[in-house]
Amino acid sequence: MGNLYQFPGDFGKWVNKLQETYGDMFELYIGRERNIWLNRGDIVEKMMINSPRNIYLLRMNPNDGLDEMDLTTKGLAFNRNLKNWKLYQSVLNKSLVAPEFQKETLNLLQKAFKEMEGYWEKLGPNAIIDVPQWNLNLIGDVIIKLTTGRSPYSLTTYFNEVYKGEKAPYPKSTPWEETAKILKCLETYFTAVQYFLFMPSIFRHSLFYPMTKSLLKSINWKQEKLKEIIKDRRQEIAITDVSEPLRADILTMFITANTSRSIIGKTTKDDEARPLTDGEIEAILWETIGGSIDVTAHVLGYIVEYMSRHPEAKAKMITEIDSVFNGNTERAITLEDLEKLNYCEAIINETLRLIPTGPLSFRINAEEDVIGGHIWKEGTQFALNYHGMTTNKSDWTDAKKFQPERFLSSAAVKKIAFLPFGAGARACPGKKIAYDILKTEMALLYRKYEVDSIDPTAEIKYHYNVVNACDSGKVYVRERNG
Numbered sequence: 001m002g003n004l005y006q007f008p009g010d011f012g013k014w015v016n017k018l019q020e021t022y023g024d025m026f027e028l029y030i031g032r033e034r035n036i037w038l039n040r041g042d043i044v045e046k047m048m049i050n051s052p053r054n055i056y057l058l059r060m061n062p063n064d065g066l067d068e069m070d071l072t073t074k075g076l077a078f079n080r081n082l083k084n085w086k087l088y089q090s091v092l093n094k095s096l097v098a099p100e101f102q103k104e105t106l107n108l109l110q111k112a113f114k115e116m117e118g119y120w121e122k123l124g125p126n127a128i129i130d131v132p133q134w135n136l137n138l139i140g141d142v143i144i145k146l147t148t149g150r151s152p153y154s155l156t157t158y159f160n161e162v163y164k165g166e167k168a169p170y171p172k173s174t175p176w177e178e179t180a181k182i183l184k185c186l187e188t189y190f191t192a193v194q195y196f197l198f199m200p201s202i203f204r205h206s207l208f209y210p211m212t213k214s215l216l217k218s219i220n221w222k223q224e225k226l227k228e229i230i231k232d233r234r235q236e237i238a239i240t241d242v243s244e245p246l247r248a249d250i251l252t253m254f255i256t257a258n259t260s261r262s263i264i265g266k267t268t269k270d271d272e273a274r275p276l277t278d279g280e281i282e283a284i285l286w287e288t289i290g291g292s293i294d295v296t297a298h299v300l301g302y303i304v305e306y307m308s309r310h311p312e313a314k315a316k317m318i319t320e321i322d323s324v325f326n327g328n329t330e331r332a333i334t335l336e337d338l339e340k341l342n343y344c345e346a347i348i349n350e351t352l353r354l355i356p357t358g359p360l361s362f363r364i365n366a367e368e369d370v371i372g373g374h375i376w377k378e379g380t381q382f383a384l385n386y387h388g389m390t391t392n393k394s395d396w397t398d399a400k401k402f403q404p405e406r407f408l409s410s411a412a413v414k415k416i417a418f419l420p421f422g423a424g425a426r427a428c429p430g431k432k433i434a435y436d437i438l439k440t441e442m443a444l445l446y447r448k449y450e451v452d453s454i455d456p457t458a459e460i461k462y463h464y465n466v467v468n469a470c471d472s473g474k475v476y477v478r479e480r481n482g
C-alpha cells in the first residue's frame, strides 16, 4: 500500500500546500510510485512540444492496475501503443473541430438550455439554483446525445429530484433508462481509475476483492452497452443512401472515419489512416464522455460565483453580451456570435487560471533527460501540477486575484504558465468545443437573467476528484426585465 494511508482527503489542495513548503519541484511517493512534481510552467516546457521529437508522449509507466482495466492497449489517456494512440487522437481531433459537429453541439446545447429554463420557471424566482449540478445534467444530456445518438434525460431526472410538485414526464416511446445508466457509470469509472492505478495488485485481489469485482462489473457492462449502440448505428449508416447527409455527431464521425462516408476526410497519412473497430470506438467514445462532462460543467459554477464577487467585470461582460444580441433574449446563438465574445473568453481563462478543472496530469520520459536542472533516468514519473503553474507567483502578478483583463493583453500572460488544457502533442482535444460551450452558456444565462450568488462573500469551495469539482455556485436566477 506504500504511503496511501497518509493522504489527506483532497489530493489537489494537498499538492498545492506541498508546493508552498517545498517549492516548484519536489518528490512525492503515491502508494509505492515515486513521482517528481513540477509546479512551474518553464520547467515543463519541453514536455509540451507538438513534435515527433517529444520524448514525453506517455503518461504512465507500465501499471498492472491499468492493464487490468484494459486501458493500456486501448483509447487515448493511458494507451502505450503510440501508433494506435496517434490514429485515435487524429480521429478525435478532426471530429471535434469539424464545423458540422460544432453547429450540432450548439444546437443541442441550446435545446437543452431551453428545457432547463422550463424547469427553472416551474421552480419559481426564489428557488436556489445549484449551477454545477444543473450544468452537469445539461452537459451530460448534450454529450451523451452527441456520443451515442440517445438521451439519458438527466435534466428531467434532476428536476424530478429537486421539485416537490408534479413530476416532468419521460418520453414513452424512447427507452432512456439504460442510456442514463451509462452516464451514471462515469462516477464509478473515475473511482476505478484512481483505485486500479494506485492500489497494489495484492490488495486488489485479497482484502479489496469485492470492490475490484464490482468496479470491473460496472466497466464491462458499460463497454457491452456502448458496443451495442455502435453496432446499431453502423447498421443505420449502412442502410442510409449515400446521397443522404449523415448526422454530424461524434459516434457517426468515429464510425465513418477513414471510410468513403467520412465526414472529416482522411485523418492521417494514407498508410496509417484506417477505419476503427467497434472496440476501438467504444474506448475513445467513453474517454470523450469521461473527459468532457465534469471538467466543462463545473467551470460555469465558478464563473457565476466570480461574477457575483466582481460587479465591474460582470457589468463589462453583460455590456459585451448585449452588444452582440441587442436585447434579443431568444434568438439562436451562432458560432459567429461566439467569436465576438472576447471578454467572456477572458473571464473563462481567468476562472480556469484560478481554479483549473483539470488541475493535474502525468508524463514519463522515453529517454534520459534534464528537467529543472537535474538529470532524470528513462521512465521517471513526472506529475504536472497545472494548478500550481496557473497560480505561481513567479509568473503571475497578483496571482490570487481575479483579473480577466490580464487575458486581453498577450504581454501580460506567459503562455507556458497557462496550461489548463495542457499543450502540445497531448493537449486536450476538446479545448475549442469547451470554449464554445461555455461562451454559449454565459450568453444564454446573462443575456436574459440576473444571476446572483446566494452568498457572494463566502469562500468559493471545491474539492478534487480527478477534476476540481465546484461545491459553490448556488444562485438566484431571475429574468432581467422581470
Ligand code: HEM
Residues within 6 Å of the ligand: 076, 077, 078, 089, 096, 287, 288, 291, 292, 293, 295, 296, 299, 352, 356, 357, 358, 359, 360, 361, 362, 386, 419, 420, 421, 422, 423, 426, 427, 428, 429, 430, 431, 433, 434
Ligand atoms: C473546460 C473544459 C476542459 C478542460 C479544463 C480540459 C482539460 C484537459 C486536460 C488538462 C487534459 C490533459 C492534458 C495533458 O495531459 O497535458 C485533457 C485531456 C483530454 N480532454 Fe479535456 N478538458 C476540457 C474539455 C474537454 C472536452 C469538451 C472534451 C471532449 C469533447 C475533452 C476531451 C479530452 C480527452 C479525450 C483528453 C485525453 C487526451 C489524450 O490523452 O491525449 N476535454 N483535458
